Amino acid sequence: MSGIEVTAIGGHEFTVRTGGHSFAVTAIESLVEQLGAHDAATLVRASFEYLLAREPAGSILPRFDLGVIERYFPEWRNAMRRMATRETFFSEG
Numbered sequence: 001m002s003g004i005e006v007t008a009i010g011g012h013e014f015t016v017r018t019g020g021h022s023f024a025v026t027a028i029e030s031l032v033e034q035l036g037a038h039d040a041a042t043l044v045r046a047s048f049e050y051l052l053a054r055e056p057a058g059s060i061l062p063r064f065d066l067g068v069i070e071r072y073f074p075e076w077r078n079a080m081r082r083m084a085t086r087e088t089f090f091s092e093g
Contacts, residue, residue, distance in 0.1 A: 004052075006045050006048075013025070014026075016044060016045075018048060019052075021060070023048075024064075025063075027065075028065070028067075031066060031067055035081055035084060036081060037084065043080065044066065047066055
């Protein structure tokens with residue numbers, strides 16, 4: 001999905017801009033590793049692709065930790081693990 005801008009702002013914090021909205025997102029390293037992502041920014045982008053396929057940008061919380069997505073979409077973690085096999089989003093291996 002195009003139109004998703006992910007910017008690292010330090011530590012585990014990211015700013016995401018899409019559809020005229022801005023979000024503050026935290027992606028802790030242990031979650032990134034558990035899901036097999038190449039890096040945190042990649043997981044943030046993939047998570048926003050996942051969210052935007054299910055709801056409009058205006059419905060997404062303005063500030064959240066990636067782990068909270070599971071509360072609203074219980075299948076998110078498994079979807080991210082499945083995406084880990086896609087080399088375009090995640091590391092090979």
